[in-house]
Amino acid sequence: xxxxxxxxxxxxxxxxxxxxxxxxxxxxxxxxxxxxxxxxxxxxxxxxxxxxxxxxxxxxxxxxxxxxxxxxxxxxxxxxxxxxxxxxxxxxxxxxxxxxxxxxxxxxxxxxxxxxxxxxxxxxxxxxxxxxxxxxxxxxxxxxxxxxxxxxxxxxxxxxxxxxxxxxxxxxxxxxxxxxxxxxxxxxxxxxxxxxxxxxxxxxxxxxxxxxxxxxxxxxxxxxxxxxxxxxxxxxxxxxxxxxxxxxxxxxxxxxxx
Amino acid sequence: xxxxxxxxxxxxxxxxxxxxxxxxxxxxxxxxxxxxxxxxxxxxxxxxxxxxxxxxxxxxxxxxxxxxxxxxxxxxxxxxxxxxxxxxxxxxxxxxxxxxxxxxxxxxxxxxxxxxxxxxxxxxxxxxxxxxxxxxxxxxxxxxxxxxxxxxxxxxxxxxxxxxxxxxxxxxxxxxxxxxxxxxxxxxxxxxxxxxxxxxxxxxxxxxxxxxxxxxxxxxxxxxxxxxxxxxxxxxxxxxxxxxxxxxxxxxxxxxxxxxxxxxxxxxxxxxxxxxxxxxxxxxxxxxxxxxxxxxxxxxxxxxxxxxxxxxxxxxxxxxxxxxx
Amino acid sequence: xxxxxxxxxxxxxxxxxxxxxxxxxxxxxxxxxxxxxxxxxxxxxxxxxxxxxxxxxxxxxxxxxxxxxxxxxxxxxxxxxxxxxxxxxxxxxxxxx
Ligand code: SF4
Ligand code: SF4
Numbered sequence: 001x002x003x004x005x006x007x008x009x010x011x012x013x014x015x016x017x018x019x020x021x022x023x024x025x026x027x028x029x030x031x032x033x034x035x036x037x038x039x040x041x042x043x044x045x046x047x048x049x050x051x052x053x054x055x056x057x058x059x060x061x062x063x064x065x066x067x068x069x070x071x072x073x074x075x076x077x078x079x080x081x082x083x084x085x086x087x088x089x090x091x092x093x094x095x096x097x098x099x100x101x102x103x104x105x106x107x108x109x110x111x112x113x114x115x116x117x118x119x120x121x122x123x124x125x126x127x128x129x130x131x132x133x134x135x136x137x138x139x140x141x142x143x144x145x146x147x148x149x150x151x152x153x154x155x156x157x158x159x160x161x162x163x164x165x166x167x168x169x170x171x172x173x174x175x176x177x178x179x180x181x182x183x184x185x186x187x188x189x190x191x192x193x194x195x196x197x198x199x200x201x202x203x204x205x206x207x208x209x210x211x212x213x214x215x216x217x218x219x220x221x222x223x224x225x226x227x228x229x230x231x232x233x234x235x236x237x238x239x240x241x242x243x244x245x246x247x248x249x250x251x252x253x254x255x256x257x258x
Numbered sequence: 259x260x261x262x263x264x265x266x267x268x269x270x271x272x273x274x275x276x277x278x279x280x281x282x283x284x285x286x287x288x289x290x291x292x293x294x295x296x297x298x299x300x301x302x303x304x305x306x307x308x309x310x311x312x313x314x315x316x317x318x319x320x321x322x323x324x325x326x327x328x329x330x331x332x333x334x335x336x337x338x339x340x341x342x343x344x345x346x347x348x349x350x351x352x353x354x355x356x357x358x359x360x361x362x363x364x365x366x367x368x369x370x371x372x373x374x375x376x377x378x379x380x381x382x383x384x385x386x387x388x389x390x391x392x393x394x395x396x397x398x399x400x401x402x403x404x405x406x407x408x409x410x411x412x413x414x415x416x417x418x419x420x421x422x423x424x425x426x427x428x429x430x431x432x433x434x435x436x437x438x439x440x441x442x443x444x445x446x447x448x449x450x451x452x453x454x455x456x457x458x459x460x461x462x463x464x465x466x467x468x469x470x471x472x473x474x475x476x477x478x479x480x481x482x483x484x485x486x487x488x489x490x491x492x493x494x495x496x497x498x499x500x501x502x503x504x505x506x507x508x509x510x511x512x513x514x515x516x517x518x519x520x521x522x523x524x525x526x527x528x529x530x531x532x533x534x535x536x537x538x539x540x541x542x543x544x545x546x547x548x549x550x551x552x553x554x555x556x557x558x559x560x561x562x563x564x565x566x567x568x569x570x571x572x573x574x575x576x577x578x579x580x581x582x583x
Numbered sequence: 584x585x586x587x588x589x590x591x592x593x594x595x596x597x598x599x600x601x602x603x604x605x606x607x608x609x610x611x612x613x614x615x616x617x618x619x620x621x622x623x624x625x626x627x628x629x630x631x632x633x634x635x636x637x638x639x640x641x642x643x644x645x646x647x648x649x650x651x652x653x654x655x656x657x658x659x660x661x662x663x664x665x666x667x668x669x670x671x672x673x674x675x676x677x678x679x680x
Contacts, residue, residue: 124593
């Protein structure tokens with residue numbers, strides 16, 4: 001039996017197909033204006049990758065900001081539930097799950113058995129999510145990947161004064177005018193965001209092992225800054241980090257279907 | 259960044275009193291407010307309004323302070339050497355090169371609003387380019403309570419500029435156009451400027467008119483600011499200062515939400531709510547100068563030792579200084 | 584004067600309220616000594632009184648700076664347990680979150 005999990009975010013739709021408990025295919029598409037249509041595109045793309053017909057998908061669970069808009073989804077688990085489920089599968093024994101997406105960041109505390117004990121969400125300020133780093137890399141005219149890696153080569157830590165994405169863009173522009181090396185600017189940006197994310201994580205407590213998912217997990221500069229901001233704990237990046245929510249949703253769909 | 263049209267620019271403004279001869283005055287005091295977006299200078303001659311000027315803040319605060327001052331002073335032939343006492347305020351206050359003292363914009367706005375709106379003003383809303391403040395004052399213009407937010411662009415002029423740019427609407431037209439709609443839409447649901455910007459774009463794509471999107475955005479901004487005001491509780495009379503105070507799209511919606519109308523300056527007034535901070539600074543400069551003179555006289559002459567007014571800076575604002583409304 | 588320092592952003596409302604009329608008589612400035620985040624500073628205000636303020640550099644980062652204390656001591660209803668509020672003899676400090 002084939003089931004699907006989709007994570008409908010404001011920027012991207014991630015879809016994961018599972019066959020008999022094993023991941024069959026993954027796909028990501030850009031979110032459009034119509035969430036129903038975006039989700040459908042995601043599913044079709046995943047089906048194409050898997051080499052199956054879309055009609056072979058027997059059950060669908062949707063998570064993410066747009067989950068409620070989806071009539072096709074039989075289940076609509078919250079992002080917290082889906083993340084927790086996905087992380088427990090990818091890294092059995094994980095106690096602290098951090099998920100930093102483009103628009104939202106979450107921290108979840110799991111029991112040793114993988115049950116959600118507590119969580120914190122930062123959803124309404126772009127400065128605490130991936131959108132912050134994206135905006136700053138644009139201001140520097142760098143690709144997100146270059147921006148992330150350049151941060152590792154920084155030789156000095158400079159604090160950012162602006163805490164808001166909008167004001168920080170102007171600050172980055174003045175740093176560029178002041179001939180600050182791009183690496184140091186990148187680090188300042190990652191440090192600033194990591195500091196905000198860590199404040200959220202501390203609310204629920206930091207227990208080892210700490211795992212990180214979501215698009216920002218692919219950003220090596222951010223991962224390093226986050227580990228430092230959390231007092232040097234080891235932050236394990238989950239495999240296929242950006243599919244964390246979709247995987248969790250797919251697992252939930254599969255469990256209830258079988 | 260490419261050289262495009264700047265939809266967010268405010269026009270500059272200058273005023274010189276037609277019937278005042280500063281050369282006959284015994285003191286020339288100046289207040290300079292270097293804000294994040296615009297800078298103002300107000301010049302008083304013997305405590306009476308002589309001139310003011312408002313200009314856009316450039317990349318250098320000292321230059322902007324000088325430019326604001328010159329804009330007010332040069333048409334009447336006044337120079338830096340003629341100043342008796344100057345006070346700097348605003349976020350760039352430490353960078354006013356000719357200032358004798360700096361005072362926070364909170365205290366200056368309080369005093370300026372007290373002067374412009376009269377002693378019955380109790381609550382001031384100052385919406386600036388990068389911040390938003392609510393100040394409660396007593397009848398002398400002294401601060402009793404204040405709250406300010408300068409971290410988040412939502413609810414500030416900068417947030418408005420972002421939307422002006424996205425929709426390509428000149429910022430001075432936003433207020434008017436936001437009322438040219440059939441029906442008041444629900445406010446944009448995102449507080450965050452970054453998210454509100456994408457929301458505005460999707461609303462346009464969904465077929466909303468530009469004016470309707472403006473209305474929804476102004477409403478969201480008004481909700482946010484009204485929330486801040488309500489935490490302080492509005493006590494009448496209520497007065498609005500600062501650049502965004504000119505955006506009726508936001509101010510009228512705030513008035514609706516809090517159920518209190520702001521005191522407006524009379525239509526023939528030469529004053530501008532945007533100069534409240536600089537005006538307050540110039541009034542502080544005036545009383546600080548008089549205090550210094552009194553102290554000098556007391557020290558030099560045979561006057562008794564209590565020459566200085568206790569808490570001189572907080573001297574009643576109304577005293578002596580009659581600024582023409 | 585009641586001074587509210589801090590900020591409100593999309594994620595919430597984070598202010599430290601200082602009743603400076605209480606600070607004026609204070610000689611200990613306990614808050615500045617105990618705070619691990621260096622949140623407080625003693626400064627002369629516009630009316631020439633020495634009072635406690637939230638330091639300029641801390642005003643936009645309170646949620647982050649206080650997160651360690653709050654994780655250990657809780658917040659809101661149990662605010663008296665925060666190091667700063669416990670160290671202020673006059674009770675001049677309050678946290679909004
Ligand atoms: S601080 Fe900036 S990024 Fe955060 S909610 Fe406000 S406008 Fe958005
Ligand atoms: S809770 Fe109080 S003592 Fe702790 S960091 Fe914040 S202000 Fe300082």
